[in-house]
Amino acid sequence: MVNIIEKTQRDDHQVYIVAEFEPEVWEDYKRKATRKLGERVRIPGFRPGKAPLEMVRRTVGNEAIEELAIEMLIDDKYGDMLKTAEVNPGAPGRLENILSREPLRLAFVVPLEPVVELGDYHKIRVESETAVVSEEEVEEYIQNILLANAVAEPVDRPAQDGDVVYVKYQWAVLEGEETPSNFSEPEAAEYLIGRKPETERPFPGFSAHLVGLTAEQETSFVHEFPQDWEQENLRGKKVVYRVVVQSVKQLSVPELTDEFVQSVFPELNSVDDLRKRVRTSLEASHRAEADSELAEKMLNRIREQATLKYPPQLVEEEISRQLTRWEAELRNYGLNLESYLRITNKDPQTFINETIRPAAIQALERRLLVDKLIQQENIQLSQEAYQRAVESLVGDISRLPKREQKRLGNRVSVELERRLSNELVSELIERLKAIASGQIEKMDVRVSDENTSMSESTGETPTNNPPIPQAEAVTETAKLEADRVESNVDTKKSES
Numbered sequence: 266m267v268n269i270i271e272k273t274q275r276d277d278h279q280v281y282i283v284a285e286f287e288p289e290v291w292e293d294y295k296r297k298a299t300r301k302l303g304e305r306v307r308i309p310g311f312r313p314g315k316a317p318l319e320m321v322r323r324t325v326g327n328e329a330i331e332e333l334a335i336e337m338l339i340d341d342k343y344g345d346m347l348k349t350a351e352v353n354p355g356a357p358g359r360l361e362n363i364l365s366r367e368p369l370r371l372a373f374v375v376p377l378e379p380v381v382e383l384g385d386y387h388k389i390r391v392e393s394e395t396a397v398v399s400e401e402e403v404e405e406y407i408q409n410i411l412l413a414n415a416v417a418e419p420v421d422r423p424a425q426d427g428d429v430v431y432v433k434y435q436w437a438v439l440e441g442e443e444t445p446s447n448f449s450e451p452e453a454a455e456y457l458i459g460r461k462p463e464t465e466r467p468f469p470g471f472s473a474h475l476v477g478l479t480a481e482q483e484t485s486f487v488h489e490f491p492q493d494w495e496q497e498n499l500r501g502k503k504v505v506y507r508v509v510v511q512s513v514k515q516l517s518v519p520e521l522t523d524e525f526v527q528s529v530f531p532e533l534n535s536v537d538d539l540r541k542r543v544r545t546s547l548e549a550s551h552r553a554e555a556d557s558e559l560a561e562k563m564l565n566r567i568r569e570q571a572t573l574k575y576p577p578q579l580v581e582e583e584i585s586r587q588l589t590r591w592e593a594e595l596r597n598y599g600l601n602l603e604s605y606l607r608i609t610n611k612d613p614q615t616f617i618n619e620t621i622r623p624a625a626i627q628a629l630e631r632r633l634l635v636d637k638l639i640q641q642e643n644i645q646l647s648q649e650a651y652q653r654a655v656e657s658l659v660g661d662i663s664r665l666p667k668r669e670q671k672r673l674g675n676r677v678s679v680e681l682e683r684r685l686s687n688e689l690v691s692e693l694i695e696r697l698k699a700i701a702s703g704q705i706e707k708m709d710v711r712v713s714d715e716n717t718s719m720s721e722s723t724g725e726t727p728t729n730n731p732p733i734p735q736a737e738a739v740t741e742t743a744k745l746e747a748d749r750v751e752s753n754v755d756t757k758k759s760e761s
Contacts, residue, residue: 266290267342269350270370278355278380278574282373283364284346286338291369294341298334299325331366339371346373353378356578376576381637384570391562391701396551398544406543411521412457414529417514423477424513426459430475431511436467437608439487439503447607448507450599457516467506478510497620498609556694563697564634573630583625584617591621635693644692646685654684 267290271283296318303321304314311320322330339360347354358375417429424430433453437445456465456472465471474486485507490499519525523535533539592602600608606616638644658681662670699705 267346267349269346272350275374278576279374279376280352281361282346282350282352282375284350284371284373286342286369286371288368290338291334294334294338295330298330298337301337302330302333335363335369335371347375355379355576356582376578379573379575379579379633381633382572383567383637383641386567386570387700387705389563389566389700390703391559391566393559393698393701394555396548396555398547398551402547403540403543406547407521407539410529411518412460412516415516415518417516420513420515422513423479424458424475424510426476427516428458429455429514429516430458430472430478431455431514432475432508433511434506434508436504436506438499438610439505440610445505447604449604449608452598474508475510478513480510480512482510484508498611556698559701560694560697563701564631567638568630568634571634573633575629575633579629580622580625583629584621587621587625587628635690639689639693642693642696644689644696646688646692650688650692651685654681654688658684
Protein backbone atom coordinates (compact mmCIF):
# COMPACT_ATOMS: atom_id res chain seq x y z
CA MET A 266 0.00 0.00 0.00
CA VAL A 267 2.92 2.36 0.61
CA ASN A 268 6.43 2.22 -0.82
CA ILE A 269 9.39 3.96 0.81
CA ILE A 270 11.29 5.69 -2.00
CA GLU A 271 13.85 7.44 0.21
CA LYS A 272 14.87 7.33 3.86
CA THR A 273 17.68 9.69 4.94
CA GLN A 274 18.99 10.28 8.44
CA ARG A 275 19.47 14.00 9.20
CA ASP A 276 22.06 15.57 11.49
CA ASP A 277 19.36 16.84 13.89
CA HIS A 278 18.23 13.29 14.81
CA GLN A 279 15.30 13.32 12.40
CA VAL A 280 14.69 11.18 9.34
CA TYR A 281 13.56 12.37 5.93
CA ILE A 282 11.12 9.93 4.32
CA VAL A 283 9.67 9.96 0.82
CA ALA A 284 6.62 7.68 0.60
CA GLU A 285 4.74 6.72 -2.57
CA PHE A 286 1.16 5.52 -2.24
CA GLU A 287 -0.39 3.06 -4.69
CA PRO A 288 -2.75 4.58 -7.31
CA GLU A 289 -5.84 2.67 -6.11
CA VAL A 290 -5.27 3.90 -2.54
CA TRP A 291 -4.92 7.48 -3.75
CA GLU A 292 -8.07 7.23 -5.88
CA ASP A 293 -9.99 5.72 -2.96
CA TYR A 294 -9.10 8.64 -0.69
CA LYS A 295 -10.02 11.17 -3.38
CA ARG A 296 -13.47 9.54 -3.56
CA LYS A 297 -13.76 9.67 0.26
CA ALA A 298 -12.75 13.33 0.25
CA THR A 299 -15.26 14.12 -2.52
CA ARG A 300 -18.08 12.50 -0.53
CA LYS A 301 -17.06 14.40 2.60
CA LEU A 302 -16.97 17.70 0.77
CA GLY A 303 -20.35 16.86 -0.77
CA GLU A 304 -21.79 16.84 2.75
CA ARG A 305 -20.46 20.34 3.38
CA VAL A 306 -21.34 22.26 0.20
CA ARG A 307 -24.76 23.31 -1.05
CA ILE A 308 -25.55 22.15 -4.57
CA PRO A 309 -28.89 23.33 -6.00
CA GLY A 310 -31.43 20.55 -6.40
CA PHE A 311 -29.69 18.14 -4.01
CA ARG A 312 -29.72 17.54 -0.29
CA PRO A 313 -26.29 17.64 1.45
CA GLY A 314 -24.34 14.48 0.61
CA LYS A 315 -26.75 13.34 -2.13
CA ALA A 316 -25.25 15.08 -5.18
CA PRO A 317 -23.32 12.91 -7.70
CA LEU A 318 -19.58 12.84 -7.06
CA GLU A 319 -18.81 14.31 -10.49
CA MET A 320 -21.03 17.30 -9.75
CA VAL A 321 -19.33 17.77 -6.35
CA ARG A 322 -15.95 17.61 -8.10
CA ARG A 323 -16.93 20.33 -10.59
CA THR A 324 -18.29 22.49 -7.77
CA VAL A 325 -15.38 22.36 -5.29
CA GLY A 326 -12.50 21.70 -7.71
CA ASN A 327 -9.78 19.05 -7.80
CA GLU A 328 -7.38 21.04 -5.62
CA ALA A 329 -9.73 21.13 -2.62
CA ILE A 330 -10.49 17.42 -3.06
CA GLU A 331 -6.82 16.44 -3.21
CA GLU A 332 -5.89 18.58 -0.18
CA LEU A 333 -8.58 16.91 1.92
CA ALA A 334 -7.69 13.47 0.50
CA ILE A 335 -4.04 13.92 1.49
CA GLU A 336 -5.08 15.02 4.96
CA MET A 337 -7.35 11.98 5.41
CA LEU A 338 -4.77 9.59 3.97
CA ILE A 339 -2.06 10.84 6.33
CA ASP A 340 -4.41 10.47 9.31
CA ASP A 341 -5.06 6.84 8.37
CA LYS A 342 -1.77 5.69 6.86
CA TYR A 343 0.96 7.62 8.72
CA GLY A 344 1.45 4.79 11.23
CA ASP A 345 1.64 2.21 8.42
CA MET A 346 4.24 4.34 6.65
CA LEU A 347 6.41 4.51 9.79
CA LYS A 348 6.11 0.76 10.23
CA THR A 349 7.11 0.12 6.63
CA ALA A 350 10.04 2.54 6.97
CA GLU A 351 11.01 0.87 10.28
CA VAL A 352 11.09 4.19 12.12
CA ASN A 353 10.30 4.66 15.84
CA PRO A 354 9.21 8.29 16.20
CA GLY A 355 10.16 10.35 19.23
CA ALA A 356 7.55 13.05 18.51
CA PRO A 357 4.88 13.79 15.87
CA GLY A 358 6.33 14.23 12.39
CA ARG A 359 5.29 16.73 9.75
CA LEU A 360 4.49 16.74 6.04
CA GLU A 361 7.48 18.48 4.46
CA ASN A 362 6.37 18.56 0.82
CA ILE A 363 4.00 17.12 -1.78
CA LEU A 364 6.51 15.94 -4.37
CA SER A 365 4.02 14.48 -6.83
CA ARG A 366 0.30 13.90 -7.13
CA GLU A 367 0.37 11.32 -9.94
CA PRO A 368 1.65 9.09 -8.45
CA LEU A 369 1.18 10.49 -4.97
CA ARG A 370 4.59 11.05 -3.35
CA LEU A 371 4.82 12.75 0.03
CA ALA A 372 7.94 13.86 1.87
CA PHE A 373 7.91 13.70 5.70
CA VAL A 374 10.33 14.75 8.40
CA VAL A 375 10.00 12.48 11.43
CA PRO A 376 11.72 13.09 14.80
CA LEU A 377 13.45 9.96 16.08
CA GLU A 378 13.33 8.52 19.58
CA PRO A 379 16.10 9.91 21.81
CA VAL A 380 19.23 7.79 22.00
CA VAL A 381 21.28 7.77 25.21
CA GLU A 382 24.61 5.93 25.42
CA LEU A 383 25.87 6.07 29.00
CA GLY A 384 29.35 4.63 28.61
CA ASP A 385 31.04 2.65 31.37
CA TYR A 386 29.67 4.64 34.29
CA HIS A 387 30.13 1.80 36.80
CA LYS A 388 33.81 2.69 37.01
CA ILE A 389 33.13 6.28 38.11
CA ARG A 390 34.09 6.96 41.73
CA VAL A 391 32.98 9.92 43.82
CA GLU A 392 33.72 10.41 47.52
CA SER A 393 30.75 10.99 49.76
CA GLU A 394 30.81 13.88 52.23
CA THR A 395 30.49 12.97 55.90
CA ALA A 396 27.38 14.36 57.58
CA VAL A 397 28.86 16.36 60.48
CA VAL A 398 26.68 18.57 62.68
CA SER A 399 28.39 21.34 64.65
CA GLU A 400 27.26 22.77 67.98
CA GLU A 401 26.72 26.11 66.24
CA GLU A 402 24.17 24.52 63.91
CA VAL A 403 22.31 22.96 66.84
CA GLU A 404 22.19 26.27 68.68
CA GLU A 405 21.05 28.14 65.55
CA TYR A 406 18.26 25.61 65.01
CA ILE A 407 17.13 26.02 68.63
CA GLN A 408 17.29 29.79 68.24
CA ASN A 409 14.93 29.48 65.27
CA ILE A 410 12.52 27.51 67.48
CA LEU A 411 12.64 30.30 70.07
CA LEU A 412 12.04 32.94 67.41
CA ALA A 413 9.11 30.97 66.00
CA ASN A 414 7.51 31.14 69.44
CA ALA A 415 8.38 34.79 70.07
CA VAL A 416 5.69 37.44 70.54
CA ALA A 417 5.84 40.42 68.15
CA GLU A 418 4.46 43.69 69.53
CA PRO A 419 4.09 46.94 67.51
CA VAL A 420 6.35 49.81 68.60
CA ASP A 421 6.14 53.51 67.84
CA ARG A 422 9.85 54.12 67.18
CA PRO A 423 12.41 53.69 64.40
CA ALA A 424 13.37 50.12 63.49
CA GLN A 425 16.51 48.75 65.13
CA ASP A 426 18.50 45.54 65.33
CA GLY A 427 16.30 42.60 66.43
CA ASP A 428 13.02 44.15 65.25
CA VAL A 429 10.66 42.60 62.72
CA VAL A 430 9.86 45.04 59.92
CA TYR A 431 6.99 44.48 57.47
CA VAL A 432 7.39 46.23 54.11
CA LYS A 433 6.16 46.43 50.55
CA TYR A 434 8.74 47.09 47.87
CA GLN A 435 8.97 47.60 44.13
CA TRP A 436 12.00 47.37 41.88
CA ALA A 437 13.19 48.27 38.39
CA VAL A 438 16.45 47.95 36.50
CA LEU A 439 18.22 51.31 36.31
CA GLU A 440 19.35 52.32 32.83
CA GLY A 441 21.46 55.49 32.75
CA GLU A 442 20.73 58.24 35.24
CA GLU A 443 16.98 58.52 34.71
CA THR A 444 14.57 57.01 37.23
CA PRO A 445 12.71 54.14 35.48
CA SER A 446 8.97 54.37 35.02
CA ASN A 447 8.28 50.64 34.79
CA PHE A 448 8.41 49.31 38.33
CA SER A 449 7.30 45.85 39.42
CA GLU A 450 4.06 45.30 41.28
CA PRO A 451 4.40 45.90 45.06
CA GLU A 452 5.69 42.81 46.86
CA ALA A 453 5.15 42.16 50.58
CA ALA A 454 8.02 40.93 52.75
CA GLU A 455 9.15 40.83 56.36
CA TYR A 456 12.66 41.06 57.78
CA LEU A 457 14.17 40.28 61.16
CA ILE A 458 16.87 42.92 61.24
CA GLY A 459 20.32 41.56 62.02
CA ARG A 460 19.25 37.91 61.76
CA LYS A 461 21.20 36.12 59.00
CA PRO A 462 21.35 39.08 56.59
CA GLU A 463 23.38 36.94 54.15
CA THR A 464 20.24 34.90 53.36
CA GLU A 465 17.93 37.86 52.74
CA ARG A 466 16.09 38.44 49.50
CA PRO A 467 16.04 40.15 47.05
CA PHE A 468 19.72 40.52 47.99
CA PRO A 469 21.86 39.90 51.10
CA GLY A 470 21.77 42.81 53.56
CA PHE A 471 18.48 44.24 52.30
CA SER A 472 17.24 44.85 55.86
CA ALA A 473 20.15 47.20 56.61
CA HIS A 474 18.28 49.81 54.54
CA LEU A 475 15.34 49.56 56.96
CA VAL A 476 17.20 50.54 60.13
CA GLY A 477 15.96 53.90 61.43
CA LEU A 478 12.66 53.83 59.51
CA THR A 479 9.25 54.05 61.16
CA ALA A 480 5.84 52.73 60.18
CA GLU A 481 4.43 54.27 56.97
CA GLN A 482 7.80 55.80 56.11
CA GLU A 483 9.09 55.45 52.54
CA THR A 484 12.63 55.15 51.22
CA SER A 485 14.41 54.34 47.97
CA PHE A 486 17.92 53.18 47.17
CA VAL A 487 20.01 51.63 44.41
CA HIS A 488 21.72 48.25 44.66
CA GLU A 489 24.30 47.02 42.14
CA PHE A 490 24.36 43.26 41.68
CA PRO A 491 27.74 41.53 41.21
CA GLN A 492 28.76 39.99 37.89
CA ASP A 493 28.49 36.47 39.36
CA TRP A 494 24.94 36.93 40.74
CA GLU A 495 22.78 33.80 40.57
CA GLN A 496 20.11 35.49 38.44
CA GLU A 497 21.70 35.98 35.06
CA ASN A 498 19.40 38.84 34.03
CA LEU A 499 20.57 40.95 37.03
CA ARG A 500 24.32 40.37 36.78
CA GLY A 501 26.16 43.67 36.87
CA LYS A 502 22.87 45.59 36.84
CA LYS A 503 21.89 48.54 39.01
CA VAL A 504 18.41 48.11 40.46
CA VAL A 505 16.42 50.85 42.17
CA TYR A 506 14.14 49.83 45.04
CA ARG A 507 11.16 51.76 46.43
CA VAL A 508 10.18 50.61 49.94
CA VAL A 509 7.19 51.45 52.14
CA VAL A 510 7.37 50.34 55.78
CA GLN A 511 4.05 48.80 56.87
CA SER A 512 4.87 48.26 60.54
CA VAL A 513 7.72 47.82 63.04
CA LYS A 514 7.45 45.19 65.78
CA GLN A 515 9.65 44.28 68.71
CA LEU A 516 10.22 40.60 69.46
CA SER A 517 9.87 39.13 72.94
CA VAL A 518 11.85 35.89 72.68
CA PRO A 519 11.09 33.19 75.29
CA GLU A 520 13.86 31.81 77.49
CA LEU A 521 15.13 28.29 76.73
CA THR A 522 14.06 26.21 79.74
CA ASP A 523 12.76 22.72 80.41
CA GLU A 524 9.31 24.22 80.88
CA PHE A 525 9.45 25.89 77.45
CA VAL A 526 10.55 22.63 75.81
CA GLN A 527 7.69 20.72 77.46
CA SER A 528 5.14 23.34 76.34
CA VAL A 529 6.21 23.15 72.69
CA PHE A 530 7.21 19.46 72.53
CA PRO A 531 5.10 17.53 75.06
CA GLU A 532 6.97 14.29 74.25
CA LEU A 533 10.28 15.86 75.44
CA ASN A 534 11.24 16.51 79.06
CA SER A 535 14.27 18.78 78.98
CA VAL A 536 16.54 21.09 77.01
CA ASP A 537 18.98 18.18 76.63
CA ASP A 538 16.23 16.11 75.02
CA LEU A 539 15.58 18.94 72.59
CA ARG A 540 19.26 19.22 71.70
CA LYS A 541 19.41 15.47 71.00
CA ARG A 542 16.27 15.68 68.84
CA VAL A 543 17.68 18.64 66.91
CA ARG A 544 21.03 16.95 66.35
CA THR A 545 19.34 13.78 65.06
CA SER A 546 17.18 15.84 62.71
CA LEU A 547 20.14 17.83 61.40
CA GLU A 548 22.21 14.68 60.87
CA ALA A 549 19.40 13.18 58.76
CA SER A 550 19.10 16.43 56.81
CA HIS A 551 22.87 16.57 56.21
CA ARG A 552 22.90 12.96 55.05
CA ALA A 553 20.13 13.72 52.57
CA GLU A 554 22.01 16.78 51.31
CA ALA A 555 25.22 14.77 51.00
CA ASP A 556 23.38 12.07 49.06
CA SER A 557 21.89 14.68 46.71
CA GLU A 558 25.29 16.30 46.16
CA LEU A 559 26.88 12.93 45.46
CA ALA A 560 24.11 12.04 43.00
CA GLU A 561 24.56 15.42 41.31
CA LYS A 562 28.31 14.84 40.93
CA MET A 563 27.72 11.33 39.61
CA LEU A 564 25.16 12.55 37.07
CA ASN A 565 27.53 15.29 35.91
CA ARG A 566 30.36 12.77 35.50
CA ILE A 567 28.06 10.36 33.64
CA ARG A 568 26.85 13.19 31.39
CA GLU A 569 30.46 14.08 30.50
CA GLN A 570 31.04 10.65 28.97
CA ALA A 571 27.51 9.98 27.71
CA THR A 572 26.26 10.53 24.17
CA LEU A 573 22.76 11.99 23.82
CA LYS A 574 20.87 12.40 20.57
CA TYR A 575 17.39 13.91 20.42
CA PRO A 576 15.28 15.87 17.90
CA PRO A 577 14.76 19.65 18.19
CA GLN A 578 11.05 19.20 18.91
CA LEU A 579 11.86 17.88 22.39
CA VAL A 580 13.81 21.06 23.14
CA GLU A 581 10.88 23.19 21.98
CA GLU A 582 8.50 21.20 24.19
CA GLU A 583 10.80 21.72 27.17
CA ILE A 584 11.03 25.45 26.38
CA SER A 585 7.22 25.62 26.62
CA ARG A 586 7.36 23.87 30.00
CA GLN A 587 10.07 26.23 31.25
CA LEU A 588 8.05 29.28 30.17
CA THR A 589 5.00 27.91 31.96
CA ARG A 590 7.07 27.51 35.15
CA TRP A 591 8.46 31.03 34.80
CA GLU A 592 4.99 32.49 34.40
CA ALA A 593 3.70 30.59 37.45
CA GLU A 594 6.67 31.77 39.53
CA LEU A 595 6.26 35.38 38.39
CA ARG A 596 2.58 35.31 39.39
CA ASN A 597 3.74 34.69 42.96
CA TYR A 598 5.43 38.10 42.79
CA GLY A 599 2.51 39.87 41.17
CA LEU A 600 4.15 39.89 37.74
CA ASN A 601 3.56 38.38 34.34
CA LEU A 602 6.17 37.59 31.73
CA GLU A 603 5.43 40.72 29.73
CA SER A 604 5.91 43.06 32.71
CA TYR A 605 9.03 41.15 33.81
CA LEU A 606 10.63 41.57 30.38
CA ARG A 607 9.69 45.23 30.41
CA ILE A 608 11.29 45.76 33.83
CA THR A 609 14.48 43.91 32.86
CA ASN A 610 14.62 45.58 29.41
CA LYS A 611 14.74 42.30 27.47
CA ASP A 612 12.91 41.36 24.31
CA PRO A 613 11.14 37.95 24.34
CA GLN A 614 13.44 36.22 21.85
CA THR A 615 16.62 37.29 23.67
CA PHE A 616 15.13 36.07 26.94
CA ILE A 617 14.30 32.69 25.40
CA ASN A 618 17.70 32.30 23.72
CA GLU A 619 19.80 33.43 26.69
CA THR A 620 17.78 32.16 29.66
CA ILE A 621 15.09 29.67 28.74
CA ARG A 622 16.73 27.61 25.99
CA PRO A 623 19.92 26.72 27.97
CA ALA A 624 17.79 25.75 30.98
CA ALA A 625 15.48 23.70 28.75
CA ILE A 626 18.37 21.78 27.18
CA GLN A 627 19.88 21.09 30.60
CA ALA A 628 16.52 19.88 31.99
CA LEU A 629 15.82 17.72 28.94
CA GLU A 630 19.24 16.07 28.98
CA ARG A 631 19.03 15.47 32.73
CA ARG A 632 15.62 13.81 32.34
CA LEU A 633 16.83 11.62 29.47
CA LEU A 634 19.89 10.66 31.50
CA VAL A 635 17.89 9.78 34.62
CA ASP A 636 15.31 7.79 32.63
CA LYS A 637 18.05 5.81 30.91
CA LEU A 638 19.83 5.09 34.20
CA ILE A 639 16.58 3.87 35.78
CA GLN A 640 16.04 1.60 32.79
CA GLN A 641 19.66 0.45 32.61
CA GLU A 642 19.80 -0.35 36.32
CA ASN A 643 16.40 -2.04 36.14
CA ILE A 644 15.23 -0.05 39.15
CA GLN A 645 11.80 -1.12 40.33
CA LEU A 646 9.69 0.32 43.09
CA SER A 647 8.77 -1.85 46.03
CA GLN A 648 5.16 -2.30 47.09
CA GLU A 649 6.00 -0.17 50.14
CA ALA A 650 7.11 2.70 47.91
CA TYR A 651 3.89 2.55 45.88
CA GLN A 652 1.85 2.46 49.05
CA ARG A 653 3.81 5.34 50.56
CA ALA A 654 3.20 7.54 47.52
CA VAL A 655 -0.51 6.71 47.35
CA GLU A 656 -1.10 7.21 51.08
CA SER A 657 0.74 10.53 51.12
CA LEU A 658 -1.41 11.77 48.23
CA VAL A 659 -4.61 10.54 49.86
CA GLY A 660 -3.62 12.29 53.06
CA ASP A 661 -2.88 15.58 51.30
CA ILE A 662 -6.13 15.48 49.33
CA SER A 663 -8.21 14.63 52.41
CA ARG A 664 -6.95 17.84 54.06
CA LEU A 665 -8.21 19.98 51.17
CA PRO A 666 -11.67 21.61 51.32
CA LYS A 667 -14.30 19.46 49.60
CA ARG A 668 -14.82 22.10 46.91
CA GLU A 669 -11.14 21.95 45.93
CA GLN A 670 -11.20 18.14 45.92
CA LYS A 671 -13.94 18.16 43.29
CA ARG A 672 -11.89 20.45 41.06
CA LEU A 673 -8.79 18.23 41.06
CA GLY A 674 -9.84 16.12 38.08
CA ASN A 675 -6.94 14.48 36.23
CA ARG A 676 -4.45 16.40 38.38
CA VAL A 677 -4.68 13.51 40.84
CA SER A 678 -3.16 11.19 38.26
CA VAL A 679 -0.49 13.74 37.36
CA GLU A 680 0.45 14.32 40.99
CA LEU A 681 0.56 10.61 41.77
CA GLU A 682 2.80 10.03 38.76
CA ARG A 683 5.10 12.77 40.04
CA ARG A 684 5.32 11.19 43.50
CA LEU A 685 5.98 7.73 42.08
CA SER A 686 8.68 9.23 39.87
CA ASN A 687 10.24 10.84 42.94
CA GLU A 688 10.30 7.44 44.62
CA LEU A 689 12.10 6.04 41.57
CA VAL A 690 14.63 8.86 41.68
CA SER A 691 15.23 8.17 45.38
CA GLU A 692 15.98 4.55 44.49
CA LEU A 693 18.33 5.77 41.74
CA ILE A 694 20.19 7.99 44.22
CA GLU A 695 20.80 4.96 46.43
CA ARG A 696 22.08 3.03 43.41
CA LEU A 697 24.39 5.90 42.39
CA LYS A 698 25.79 5.98 45.93
CA ALA A 699 26.61 2.30 45.66
CA ILE A 700 28.23 2.79 42.25
CA ALA A 701 30.23 5.80 43.45
CA SER A 702 31.69 3.78 46.34
CA GLY A 703 32.44 0.72 44.16
CA GLN A 704 29.90 -1.55 45.86
CA ILE A 705 27.91 -2.21 42.68
CA GLU A 706 30.94 -3.26 40.65
CA LYS A 707 32.00 -5.68 43.40
CA MET A 708 28.50 -7.12 43.53
CA ASP A 709 28.44 -7.50 39.74
CA VAL A 710 31.72 -9.43 39.89
CA ARG A 711 30.30 -11.82 42.50
CA VAL A 712 27.12 -12.38 40.46
CA SER A 713 29.22 -12.99 37.35
CA ASP A 714 31.35 -15.56 39.20
CA GLU A 715 28.23 -17.32 40.47
CA ASN A 716 26.72 -17.43 36.96
CA THR A 717 29.98 -18.77 35.56
CA SER A 718 30.07 -21.55 38.16
CA MET A 719 26.45 -22.43 37.47
CA SER A 720 26.99 -22.59 33.71
CA GLU A 721 30.06 -24.78 34.18
CA SER A 722 28.14 -27.23 36.36
CA THR A 723 24.95 -27.34 34.28
CA GLY A 724 26.32 -26.69 30.82
CA GLU A 725 23.76 -23.86 30.38
CA THR A 726 24.55 -20.33 29.30
CA PRO A 727 23.29 -17.71 31.78
CA THR A 728 20.98 -15.10 30.30
CA ASN A 729 20.23 -11.56 31.40
CA ASN A 730 16.69 -10.28 31.40
CA PRO A 731 16.30 -7.06 29.41
CA PRO A 732 15.90 -3.91 31.54
CA ILE A 733 12.35 -2.87 32.21
CA PRO A 734 11.46 0.75 31.28
CA GLN A 735 10.19 1.65 34.72
CA ALA A 736 9.32 5.24 33.85
CA GLU A 737 6.54 3.95 31.59
CA ALA A 738 5.41 1.52 34.27
CA VAL A 739 5.09 4.40 36.72
CA THR A 740 2.82 6.29 34.32
CA GLU A 741 0.49 3.34 33.86
CA THR A 742 0.44 2.56 37.58
CA ALA A 743 -0.32 6.20 38.36
CA LYS A 744 -3.38 6.09 36.14
CA LEU A 745 -4.64 2.92 37.78
CA GLU A 746 -3.92 3.98 41.34
CA ALA A 747 -5.34 7.48 40.84
CA ASP A 748 -8.76 5.99 40.19
CA ARG A 749 -8.70 4.59 43.72
CA VAL A 750 -7.46 7.74 45.47
CA GLU A 751 -10.83 9.48 45.63
CA SER A 752 -12.53 6.47 47.21
CA ASN A 753 -9.65 6.20 49.69
CA VAL A 754 -10.18 9.86 50.63
CA ASP A 755 -13.87 9.19 51.28
CA THR A 756 -12.94 6.13 53.37
CA LYS A 757 -10.57 8.16 55.51
CA LYS A 758 -13.24 10.80 56.03
CA SER A 759 -15.82 8.24 57.12
CA GLU A 760 -13.33 6.69 59.52
CA SER A 761 -12.63 10.06 61.07
